[in-house]
Amino acid sequence: MELTLWTYEGPPHVGAMRIATSMEGVHYVLHAPQGDTYADLLFTMIERRDRRPPVTYTTFQARDLGGDTAQLVTRTIAEAVERFAPEALLVGESCTAELIQDQPGALASGMDLGGVPVVSLDLPAYSKKENWGAAETLYQLVRGLLKGQVPAPGSPKPDPSRWRDEGRRPRVNLLGPSLLGFRCRDDAREITALLADHGIDVTVVAPLGARPADLLRLPSADANVCLYPEVAGPVCSWLERSFGMPTVRTVPIGIGATAAFLRELHGVLAMELPAELVAGADGVCEAERRSRLPWYSRSVDSTYLTGKRVFIFGDATHAVAAARIASRELGFQVVGLGSYSREQAREVRAAAAELGLEALISDDYLAVEAAMAEAAPELVLGTQMERHSAKRLGLPCAVISSPLHVQDVPARYSPQMGWEGANVIFDTWVHPLMMGLEEHLIGMFRHDFEFVEGHRSHLAEAAPSGARSGAPPATSVDEPAAEPATTPGNGELRWTADGEAELSRIPFFVRSKVRRNTEAFARERGLVSIDGETLYEAKVHFSR
């Protein structure tokens, strides 16, 4: 048993629902108890879809358990196929149905369904989660549909540059965009447009908007672009193994990553690299001018962003991309990096190691909150869940990854990928921070009745509660980052009144870091009390 206050991912059948609902012409029969239809709301409310998800639930109740639930399954399958006439049928179980073991997939395979392809999903609900379920469903669906087309082992691999001989533009599949993914709708559009600028066509975007018939055309592309490895990693690997299709694996989130993505793609397709993608002597390539982020970030207004301490958590793809943007493109200092995506843990660890950090691989919300408090960041880039912890710790926060809520499925064009995605990212991440002038003035004058500590007037909010008094929130117990008024909990170190006074003069968003550093410094020296002088000595010590 595992205590969960918030879960980063839903159960795997929700991942399967994401695939079915992202596509057209696919229906999903889900053996599940009454109540599991709540998942429809994810699509009708969060994604604001105008249609019911193509999911039929058996919605068994306690009284059905005494009877023949297997018969309920076959009846539901027959009704769903007759009513919705799908081009392909997914059949699977939710966590409770997994316990009663009616084998709905096997039952469906034994039914006469008029030749509809049936994909039986085996999604272990007690060990796997949503993204795994989505990836497995997409993989099983593609495999099931394409198994007749797989060339014999040993047949020659298609040449990714065959487009040249065939006298056509090169074409690729965009794999991974799905509903409930982070900004997939606009990412797919942005990347399609980006590729068109480079003379590359898109054969199929899947699963988002694809039909089973489209999946049958996947092998006609020259390469696959794996936009979201969490969802499309396994299917890209399978297409590579079975059809010899190369996969472009750089995810184009951020300026550097978008340029690297285009270089990788041109290489895979044996296209000549356009001059604008070649880095000049200063390491700058012309293509980056297509986004405003580089200039905005270089402009003097952004100087105060230098070294801002940022804590990053999300799915592996977005977390790794964010770390690169934060450290290289915005000049932040990444003080924490982690992900709940165990399947991509290696990539996250590598990215963290590059930044001199140890990656946090966890799906335990409390562990993430503790790590966040420990790192004492000035900005949190995370998921909907990190907004809870950031609120508790009084930290600015922006959302970079699923899980998301309705405000992160905006009406406006809001990609994360490509050149425009970088523009969106600049605005979104800088917005929660205190504006430069305000930061200076609050550092100089602390006695204002309106612009008190922790106040960010551009967010039109009142001052954070407790900012005036410096007291910690009354309910918190293991409360690390806000300001305990007197002694730290360990009992050995004591702040003198003079030390406290000096500490209160440090701007609030770096104060917890200064407190930590000073205490570490004092401990190192074997001091038992910390006064104002200790604080300034520690400051010099850590600035060396």
Place this chain on the structure above:
Amino acid sequence: MSATLTSSPHPGVPVLKESGQREVFCGLTSIVWLHRRMPDAFFLVVGSRTCAHLIQSAAGVMIFAEPRFGTAILGERDLAGLADANEELDRLVAKLLERRPEIRTLFLVGSCPSEVIKLDLAKAAERLQQQHAGRVRVLNYSGSGIETTFTQGEDGALLAMVPLMPPAGDPAQADQLLLVGTLADGVEERLITLFERLGIPTVRSLPPRRSTELPPVGAGTRVLLAQPFLSATARALVDRGAELIAAPYPIGVEGSRAWMAAAAHAFGIAPAQIAAVLDPLVERGRQAVAPHREVLAGKRLFLLPDSQLEIPLARFLSRECGMELVEVGTPYLDRRLMAEELALLPAGTQLSEGQHLDNQLERVRASRPDLVVCGLGLANPLEAEGIATKWSIELVFSPIHGCDQAGDLAELFARSLRRRAALTFA
């Protein structure tokens, strides 16, 4: 996936009983409002990741500094019997109470997985109660989808609290009116004021605002149900010696008046006194409903099953707002608790109990109602088909009870129609 017709309170129109896919919430969803009613309680679901996902999808748009609910997620080790589920639960509860020492009542909430594997949470609650005696009370109820639908979760939670209610003492002083069912704070205060004005001095509520301040119960307690979905709780209170007042529910002017009058009558208050207090409210309530009646009158209404509030709502919308009822669906029909309501429904009303979703949606489409009351899984899809909807969950989260709220309640339904009329993109 069958439909049967059973005898109806309205001769000639049998109740349509259907089975098939049901588009409803499970009882776990009750946590979403109960955690606000009793902020000193914590709701620990013992279930799967699906259960955790359900609650956070429903409540996760609110940002919590301190969550008041969580899930003990069963893992493969628990299912395989490799880990003693009871030891695991004890460990988790100890960890939770250490983090949240201010919790006074802990609800262990059963789910479909915990019911299917027959995890005895009632026993676990007893054991944990002993371990943490004096600090926290540990209770158990089931919110599983296989047993409970949406608001029935509250019935379970209140039922679990009934044994902890202290016995009412001396019958001479035990006279009290007990309002049962979650009410919005403002509504509760208003209703208590009115009962005092009628001459009923002691009015208490279940659930209370603090989980530790449970009202007493016994002979002399007269129970007035504020919500129609409390079958099990009502029975348990009667078993403790309380007397159940038969009344329609306090929805709309008429229902609220009859509801308060029934209580006053049970306390032997003179009809003249009742009329003196209530008639001005009725007058004012009707005035508040009037502008919305102009929007709603003559419009055809179809209610899908959700909360068991459907029948009182249909009664209000037809009798006081002039709507025509196409079909009134309810997830569960307790004929005894609904008797007063059914008597007020217009003759010939088509009732349905249970659901076969696709068939019901076909009836919706065929009848082209002017307004459909339905859950959020269906609302946007129906709107996209050009059918106006009112999402039903809001009715559980809004102050809708009492004469003074009748205008606001009518507004909730009129708003959907007024909005459709107001929007233009030409």
